[in-house]
Amino acid sequence: MYGAIITVLFLAAVVFLAYRRLGLLSFCGTLTLLVALYCYLAPPAPTWKAVLWLLTALLWLLNVKPLRRALISAPFLASYRRMLPSMSQTEKEALDAGTVWWDGELFTGAPRWEKLLSASAPQLSDAEQAFLDGPCEVLCGMLDDWDITHRRADLPPEVWSFLTAKGFFAMIIPRQYGGLEFCAYAHSCVLAKIASRSTTCSSIVAVPNSLGPAELLNHYGTQQQKDYYLPRLACGDEIPCFALTGPRAGSDAASLPDTGVVCRGSWQGQEVLGLKLNFSKRYITLAPVATLIGLAFRMFDPDQLLGARTDLGITVALIPRGTPGITIGRRHFPLNIPFQNGPIEGVDVFVPLDSLIGGPAMAGQGWRMLVEQLSVGRCISLPSNATGSAKAAVWATGAYARVRRQFNLPIARFEGIEAVIARMTGLTYTMDAARSVTAGAIDGGEKPSVPSAMLKYHVTEMSRIVANDAMDVHGGKGICLGPNNYLGRGYQTVPIAITVEGANILTRNLIIFGQGAIRCHPFVLKEMEAARNPDRRAGIAQFDSALFGHMGFTISNSMRSLVMSLTFARLRGVPDHGPTRRYYQHIERFSASFAFAVDVAMLTLGGYLKKKESLSARLGDVLSAMYLASMVLKHYDNEGQPEADLPIVEWACRNLLYSAQEQLHGFLRNFPNRFLAGLMRVLIFPRGLTYFAPSDRLSRQVADLVTAPTPTRLRLGVHAYTTLNERSPLGLLQEVLLLAEGAELLEKRVRDEGVKAGRVTALDLPGRIAQAVAAGILTQAEGASLAEFDRKVMQIVRVDDFAPHELVPGA
Ligand SMILES: Cc1cc2nc3c(=O)[nH]c(=O)nc-3n(C[C@H](O)[C@H](O)[C@H](O)COP(=O)(O)OP(=O)(O)OC[C@H]3O[C@@H](n4cnc5c(N)ncnc54)[C@H](O)[C@@H]3O)c2cc1C
Numbered sequence: 062m063y064g065a066i067i068t069v070l071f072l073a074a075v076v077f078l079a080y081r082r083l084g085l086l087s088f089c090g091t092l093t094l095l096v097a098l099y100c101y102l103a104p105p106a107p108t109w110k111a112v113l114w115l116l117t118a119l120l121w122l123l124n125v126k127p128l129r130r131a132l133i134s135a136p137f138l139a140s141y142r143r144m145l146p147s148m149s150q151t152e153k154e155a156l157d158a159g160t161v162w163w164d165g166e167l168f169t170g171a172p173r174w175e176k177l178l179s180a181s182a183p184q185l186s187d188a189e190q191a192f193l194d195g196p197c198e199v200l201c202g203m204l205d206d207w208d209i210t211h212r213r214a215d216l217p218p219e220v221w222s223f224l225t226a227k228g229f230f231a232m233i234i235p236r237q238y239g240g241l242e243f244c245a246y247a248h249s250c251v252l253a254k255i256a257s258r259s260t261t262c263s264s265i266v267a268v269p270n271s272l273g274p275a276e277l278l279n280h281y282g283t284q285q286q287k288d289y290y291l292p293r294l295a296c297g298d299e300i301p302c303f304a305l306t307g308p309r310a311g312s313d314a315a316s317l318p319d320t321g322v323v324c325r326g327s328w329q330g331q332e333v334l335g336l337k338l339n340f341s342k343r344y345i346t347l348a349p350v351a352t353l354i355g356l357a358f359r360m361f362d363p364d365q366l367l368g369a370r371t372d373l374g375i376t377v378a379l380i381p382r383g384t385p386g387i388t389i390g391r392r393h394f395p396l397n398i399p400f401q402n403g404p405i406e407g408v409d410v411f412v413p414l415d416s417l418i419g420g421p422a423m424a425g426q427g428w429r430m431l432v433e434q435l436s437v438g439r440c441i442s443l444p445s446n447a448t449g450s451a452k453a454a455v456w457a458t459g460a461y462a463r464v465r466r467q468f469n470l471p472i473a474r475f476e477g478i479e480a481v482i483a484r485m486t487g488l489t490y491t492m493d494a495a496r497s498v499t500a501g502a503i504d505g506g507e508k509p510s511v512p513s514a515m516l517k518y519h520v521t522e523m524s525r526i527v528a529n530d531a532m533d534v535h536g537g538k539g540i541c542l543g544p545n546n547y548l549g550r551g552y553q554t555v556p557i558a559i560t561v562e563g564a565n566i567l568t569r570n571l572i573i574f575g576q577g578a579i580r581c582h583p584f585v586l587k588e589m590e591a592a593r594n595p596d597r598r599a600g601i602a603q604f605d606s607a608l609f610g611h612m613g614f615t616i617s618n619s620m621r622s623l624v625m626s627l628t629f630a631r632l633r634g635v636p637d638h639g640p641t642r643r644y645y646q647h648i649e650r651f652s653a654s655f656a657f658a659v660d661v662a663m664l665t666l667g668g669y670l671k672k673k674e675s676l677s678a679r680l681g682d683v684l685s686a687m688y689l690a691s692m693v694l695k696h697y698d699n700e701g702q703p704e705a706d707l708p709i710v711e712w713a714c715r716n717l718l719y720s721a722q723e724q725l726h727g728f729l730r731n732f733p734n735r736f737l738a739g740l741m742r743v744l745i746f747p748r749g750l751t752y753f754a755p756s757d758r759l760s761r762q763v764a765d766l767v768t769a770p771t772p773t774r775l776r777l778g779v780h781a782y783t784t785l786n787e788r789s790p791l792g793l794l795q796e797v798l799l800l801a802e803g804a805e806l807l808e809k810r811v812r813d814e815g816v817k818a819g820r821v822t823a824l825d826l827p828g829r830i831a832q833a834v835a836a837g838i839l840t841q842a843e844g845a846s847l848a849e850f851d852r853k854v855m856q857i858v859r860v861d862d863f864a865p866h867e868l869v870p871g872a
Pocket of ligand 1 (some may be wrong): 304305306310311312313343344345346347395401557560562563564565566567568570571698757
């Protein structure tokens, strides 16, 4: 017994050493002491003792660097070079783009929370707040989505003028050029608010403020280009579009076949050096009305007029609309969301070389420019639009479910509806947290390329669920389009957001983990750099230090995963955040399990992991779930930890961490090497799958928060257009919700004292109200107030009908 206890203590001490991430030398020293102590206190069998000392001696030998380099690192490097997936220049540029932020911490297995928690909450300046409360509010009031989507298939002229006059297209242009120069968070809030009213309008506003001429000029333009174009873009004299995609190059945009050949040609009466462009683009947002085209093409210099290189690579130029050879103006019709979008063709279009953004010096730099800017842009446009739409859907659905009655009850009281409303609310909170905290990080100087892919994918996928859920709760009311339908167009927008800026299947399967594994991992990039080092000796030394660091890291994460899984991470010291403390601990546990699983996968599958898209997608999902849960916790902190919101925070974290567990489980079930899968399972799930999805009780608490006019509901509606007026559906719904509680009490009285007692016999509410007033069950004033409530409810419940000719577009 005594021997067994000492053996267990010895093993626990070794696990603890690995858990604490001791350096190799300190580990060897401490291990030697432990082995000596163990052999002294409870001498093991001679063979076991010999094995222990042999292992300890071998570990000591690993400290002799020349020896381990020759015997381990150099041969390993040789096979690593063979395993290393080939990487194109465009892939390399994508990997180099942006910065590593909180995503990097989640790869370590021991995230340093102070890095996230010390970041200040995103703030709006007075001018930004005034813009949201002023022009943005006015704009939302001007938008009539049915008129826009059905009758005109465009914004009305006065809205176009308002957008350009108030600088909606100039949020990212510096003030010195006449722009608004908003921070990323303000930019995001403006888009969210417009999206809560009209996704057609928010898509139009998003484009000039996203990847395109203004942004590219801002970062890479020559001074002359900035001085000329930025003021014109800021005041709306130029409407920009950005043309990358074509019929042959969609997701694989870097394979574009559009060409620009360096040659001499005539420009404004003079012979100049320039480019002859031939291109075919499609799906280009704002193209039909654009005056300035940002064009991506592949640049060639066959006559070597610029230098020795003949294939310069992807390049970006600015082309005025009227340039001869361009065909533009036709429109696509994306799913009844008629923002301006269409094809552009160019045949032998000649432009001078100074049309290149940044001038000839930037020839061939196009792909780098695009991916660098996307690392910011993808955190803003689509996530903000999706969040604004989701906020509107939750706001509407919570109120609608409270005032829509079936089976004599508000439908919000049925468990099935509660579950759906809770899901919508939890996801919307997650989306809002992700977009605002990440925008805050951008304002703090980050260019978070991996989170930008996570946000693009997960926030738009969540918006798909929210839009579907809202439709389901509204039943036929959501389906029948017309001026009274406030959901249908948002629902139709979802697939567009899913497809643009990197279609979602590709983003999930190829980008999130593919980029994250290399960018964020503390050792992989170092190992890859070492493998590509042309100086062989230096490469081995570099590789050796990364490899041994990596091995220690993997062993440590395996032990951390085991210990935290066994203890439910209860012993893990994390920031003391009261009721949310456990979620910090669970994120740490998943971080260690994830980091361990990533290392085993990369070590055994190498470059093949890139082809095993479903495995990398699942690892990407685990990373994203941890990232989003961290955003939820930080957002809750930023909001001052309002206790009332806690059920939503818990729902969101539970939902995300449950998904992390399920995706890790799916990864293990599909891992090709079954022996390693079994070993990983022991270290990751020693107690099985112990994490549970949000409970029904929690879902009920969450649903209650948005089906009543609570402060939580108001907080969720911030940065959505919820103004109380009869033309704003969200305002009207809120107004009815405010009346609902009082009305429900009056209705109960009519039922209890009137219907059940046989004094009220009418079948519909207006009839019952009249009889209840006549019978003295309600006062005149109470009857009038209940009738007014009923009128408003019926106004909300009403759906549109049309004479057949009215459904002809434009009628
Ligand atoms: C309304 C709208 C507006 C747009 N605006 C612009 C614009 O302003 N400027 C511009 O340049 N472009 C724009 N686009 C183009 C948009 O970015 C592309 O549609 C998008 O890149 C996808 O290309 P694709 O439609 O050709 O689909 P495809 O590339 O044919 O992809 C089809 C499917 O295959 C999946 N897929 C592809 N490769 C992989 C892979 N390796 N692994 C897993 N799945 C994969 C994709 O995820 C997708 O689901 C717009 C598109 C639309 C619809």
